[in-house]
Amino acid sequence: MRRRKSWAIACLAFAAASIGRATFGAGPEIGKPVPSLKVVDVTGQTSPNEVDYSELRKELPTVYVFVQADKWDRPMARYLRVLDEAVANQDEAVYVVAVWLTENADKTRQYLPLAQQSLQLSRTALTCYVADKDGPKDWQLDLAASLTVAVAAKGKIADVREYRSVNETLVPEVREALQKALGKPQNRD
Helix, strand or coil, X not given: CHHHHHHHHHHHHHHHHHCCCEEXXXXXXXXXXXXXXXEEECCCCCCCCEEEHHHHHCCCCEEEEEEEXXXXXXXXXXXXXXXXXXXXXXXXXXXXXXXXXXXXXXXXXXXXXXXXXXXXXXXXXXXXXXXXXXXXXXXXXXXXXXXXXXXXXXXXXEEEEEECCCCHHHHHHHHHHHHHHHCCCCCCC
């Protein structure tokens, strides 16, 4: 009886530790070129135009964040703000492209400037993917993930992380992946 109880407790502890953690397997393949990403740039470098950010950023280090709009919440907003701050402290060429995946592109285009006004992001473009609510097919996104993060450098995907639940405490692992992609020593804060 004790053995079963211990086993059940261990399984529950493992499941609790896994919630919110990155999952791997979906997303663009690491080491491959950054797939095309045509979005409507609402607040970024080229707003308010449609742009292919993978073409615009080419070799420049970029963190692509795919947001399931129906799962957007305060913890995700804090994550994005802390990520923006972390990127601002990296190489000045690093930029974040946050892509909203939504069924209602018009409503999202109206909302994103308000989000920018609230979050005051300095190194992040808030964009909207309008072709399909499931996102660009070449990016192979897991639709069960609330947030997918892909780190790109030198024109290739360096790291991919998918989160079911997210908050700002997960930013350091993306920062470390970015430092690794840039060939910089890892900082342990």
